[in-house]
Amino acid sequence: MTWKTICSSHELLEGMSREELLNGEIVAIFRNSGVLYAIDGVCMHQGGPIAKGCVRDGIVTCPWHGWQYELTTGCNAATKKKMLKTYQIREIDGHIEIDVPES
Ligand code: FES
Structure with missing residues:
Protein backbone atom coordinates (compact mmCIF):
# COMPACT_ATOMS: atom_id res chain seq x y z
CA MET A 1 0.00 0.00 0.00
CA THR A 2 1.12 3.53 -0.73
CA TRP A 3 -0.66 6.00 1.49
CA LYS A 4 -0.55 9.57 0.24
CA THR A 5 -1.57 12.58 2.32
CA ILE A 6 -4.13 14.60 0.42
CA CYS A 7 -5.23 17.24 2.90
CA SER A 8 -5.50 18.16 6.55
CA SER A 9 -8.48 16.86 8.51
CA HIS A 10 -9.85 20.39 8.89
CA GLU A 11 -9.98 20.72 5.10
CA LEU A 12 -12.53 17.91 4.91
CA LEU A 13 -15.01 18.51 7.69
CA GLU A 14 -18.35 16.76 8.08
CA GLY A 15 -20.50 17.22 4.97
CA MET A 16 -17.62 18.46 2.82
CA SER A 17 -16.20 17.04 -0.39
CA ARG A 18 -13.23 17.79 -2.60
CA GLU A 19 -11.49 16.64 -5.75
CA GLU A 20 -7.93 15.39 -5.95
CA LEU A 21 -5.79 14.43 -8.91
CA LEU A 22 -4.08 11.09 -8.27
CA ASN A 23 -1.95 9.48 -10.97
CA GLY A 24 -3.74 11.61 -13.53
CA GLU A 25 -7.21 10.55 -12.36
CA ILE A 26 -9.79 12.72 -10.62
CA VAL A 27 -10.86 11.28 -7.29
CA ALA A 28 -13.86 12.56 -5.33
CA ILE A 29 -13.45 12.56 -1.57
CA PHE A 30 -16.26 12.92 0.95
CA ARG A 31 -16.84 12.99 4.69
CA ASN A 32 -20.45 12.15 5.39
CA SER A 33 -22.04 11.01 8.67
CA GLY A 34 -18.54 10.61 10.06
CA VAL A 35 -17.37 8.27 7.29
CA LEU A 36 -14.67 9.03 4.72
CA TYR A 37 -15.13 7.93 1.10
CA VAL A 55 -24.53 12.39 -0.47
CA ARG A 56 -27.20 10.61 1.50
CA ASP A 57 -27.11 7.21 3.19
CA GLU A 70 -22.79 3.59 -3.77
CA LEU A 71 -19.77 5.24 -2.22
CA THR A 72 -18.32 2.11 -0.65
CA THR A 73 -18.57 -0.09 -3.75
CA GLY A 74 -18.69 2.27 -6.75
CA CYS A 75 -21.78 0.41 -7.97
CA ASN A 76 -24.63 2.14 -9.72
CA ALA A 77 -27.31 2.34 -7.03
CA ALA A 78 -30.06 1.24 -9.42
CA THR A 79 -28.40 -1.58 -11.37
CA LYS A 80 -25.84 -2.65 -8.71
CA LYS A 81 -23.31 -2.82 -11.54
CA LYS A 82 -19.78 -1.74 -10.60
CA MET A 83 -19.09 1.50 -12.43
CA LEU A 84 -16.65 3.63 -10.46
CA LYS A 85 -13.37 2.68 -8.80
CA THR A 86 -13.15 3.19 -5.06
CA TYR A 87 -10.08 3.85 -2.97
CA GLN A 88 -9.07 3.12 0.60
CA ILE A 89 -9.05 6.29 2.67
CA ARG A 90 -8.06 6.93 6.27
CA GLU A 91 -7.52 9.73 8.76
CA ILE A 92 -4.36 9.71 10.77
CA ASP A 93 -2.59 12.36 12.86
CA GLY A 94 -4.81 15.15 11.59
CA HIS A 95 -4.43 14.25 7.93
CA ILE A 96 -6.52 12.45 5.33
CA GLU A 97 -4.69 9.81 3.33
CA ILE A 98 -5.60 7.71 0.30
CA ASP A 99 -4.06 4.41 -0.76
CA VAL A 100 -2.77 5.30 -4.20
CA PRO A 101 -2.46 2.38 -6.61
CA GLU A 102 0.87 1.92 -8.34
CA SER A 103 0.76 3.60 -11.74
S1 FES B 1 -23.11 13.09 -16.11
FE1 FES B 1 -23.62 12.17 -14.25
S2 FES B 1 -25.68 11.65 -14.45
FE2 FES B 1 -25.17 12.51 -16.37
Whole structure:
Protein backbone atom coordinates (compact mmCIF):
# COMPACT_ATOMS: atom_id res chain seq x y z
CA MET A 1 0.00 0.00 0.00
CA THR A 2 1.12 3.53 -0.73
CA TRP A 3 -0.66 6.00 1.49
CA LYS A 4 -0.55 9.57 0.24
CA THR A 5 -1.57 12.58 2.32
CA ILE A 6 -4.13 14.60 0.42
CA CYS A 7 -5.23 17.24 2.90
CA SER A 8 -5.50 18.16 6.55
CA SER A 9 -8.48 16.86 8.51
CA HIS A 10 -9.85 20.39 8.89
CA GLU A 11 -9.98 20.72 5.10
CA LEU A 12 -12.53 17.91 4.91
CA LEU A 13 -15.01 18.51 7.69
CA GLU A 14 -18.35 16.76 8.08
CA GLY A 15 -20.50 17.22 4.97
CA MET A 16 -17.62 18.46 2.82
CA SER A 17 -16.20 17.04 -0.39
CA ARG A 18 -13.23 17.79 -2.60
CA GLU A 19 -11.49 16.64 -5.75
CA GLU A 20 -7.93 15.39 -5.95
CA LEU A 21 -5.79 14.43 -8.91
CA LEU A 22 -4.08 11.09 -8.27
CA ASN A 23 -1.95 9.48 -10.97
CA GLY A 24 -3.74 11.61 -13.53
CA GLU A 25 -7.21 10.55 -12.36
CA ILE A 26 -9.79 12.72 -10.62
CA VAL A 27 -10.86 11.28 -7.29
CA ALA A 28 -13.86 12.56 -5.33
CA ILE A 29 -13.45 12.56 -1.57
CA PHE A 30 -16.26 12.92 0.95
CA ARG A 31 -16.84 12.99 4.69
CA ASN A 32 -20.45 12.15 5.39
CA SER A 33 -22.04 11.01 8.67
CA GLY A 34 -18.54 10.61 10.06
CA VAL A 35 -17.37 8.27 7.29
CA LEU A 36 -14.67 9.03 4.72
CA TYR A 37 -15.13 7.93 1.10
CA ALA A 38 -12.91 8.12 -1.98
CA ILE A 39 -14.30 7.24 -5.40
CA ASP A 40 -13.67 8.03 -9.06
CA GLY A 41 -14.57 11.66 -9.56
CA VAL A 42 -15.97 11.44 -13.09
CA CYS A 43 -19.50 10.19 -13.70
CA MET A 44 -19.79 7.27 -16.13
CA HIS A 45 -22.80 8.85 -17.79
CA GLN A 46 -21.42 12.04 -19.31
CA GLY A 47 -18.50 12.98 -17.11
CA GLY A 48 -20.26 14.95 -14.40
CA PRO A 49 -18.29 16.02 -11.30
CA ILE A 50 -19.06 13.41 -8.64
CA ALA A 51 -17.43 15.54 -5.91
CA LYS A 52 -20.15 18.13 -6.41
CA GLY A 53 -22.91 15.56 -5.87
CA CYS A 54 -25.21 15.25 -2.87
CA VAL A 55 -24.53 12.39 -0.47
CA ARG A 56 -27.20 10.61 1.50
CA ASP A 57 -27.11 7.21 3.19
CA GLY A 58 -23.79 6.33 1.52
CA ILE A 59 -25.02 7.16 -1.97
CA VAL A 60 -23.84 10.09 -4.09
CA THR A 61 -26.07 11.63 -6.73
CA CYS A 62 -24.35 13.12 -9.77
CA PRO A 63 -25.30 16.80 -10.03
CA TRP A 64 -25.78 16.71 -13.79
CA HIS A 65 -28.49 14.10 -14.44
CA GLY A 66 -28.94 12.23 -11.20
CA TRP A 67 -27.13 8.94 -11.66
CA GLN A 68 -26.48 7.47 -8.23
CA TYR A 69 -23.50 5.49 -6.97
CA GLU A 70 -22.79 3.59 -3.77
CA LEU A 71 -19.77 5.24 -2.22
CA THR A 72 -18.32 2.11 -0.65
CA THR A 73 -18.57 -0.09 -3.75
CA GLY A 74 -18.69 2.27 -6.75
CA CYS A 75 -21.78 0.41 -7.97
CA ASN A 76 -24.63 2.14 -9.72
CA ALA A 77 -27.31 2.34 -7.03
CA ALA A 78 -30.06 1.24 -9.42
CA THR A 79 -28.40 -1.58 -11.37
CA LYS A 80 -25.84 -2.65 -8.71
CA LYS A 81 -23.31 -2.82 -11.54
CA LYS A 82 -19.78 -1.74 -10.60
CA MET A 83 -19.09 1.50 -12.43
CA LEU A 84 -16.65 3.63 -10.46
CA LYS A 85 -13.37 2.68 -8.80
CA THR A 86 -13.15 3.19 -5.06
CA TYR A 87 -10.08 3.85 -2.97
CA GLN A 88 -9.07 3.12 0.60
CA ILE A 89 -9.05 6.29 2.67
CA ARG A 90 -8.06 6.93 6.27
CA GLU A 91 -7.52 9.73 8.76
CA ILE A 92 -4.36 9.71 10.77
CA ASP A 93 -2.59 12.36 12.86
CA GLY A 94 -4.81 15.15 11.59
CA HIS A 95 -4.43 14.25 7.93
CA ILE A 96 -6.52 12.45 5.33
CA GLU A 97 -4.69 9.81 3.33
CA ILE A 98 -5.60 7.71 0.30
CA ASP A 99 -4.06 4.41 -0.76
CA VAL A 100 -2.77 5.30 -4.20
CA PRO A 101 -2.46 2.38 -6.61
CA GLU A 102 0.87 1.92 -8.34
CA SER A 103 0.76 3.60 -11.74
S1 FES B 1 -23.11 13.09 -16.11
FE1 FES B 1 -23.62 12.17 -14.25
S2 FES B 1 -25.68 11.65 -14.45
FE2 FES B 1 -25.17 12.51 -16.37
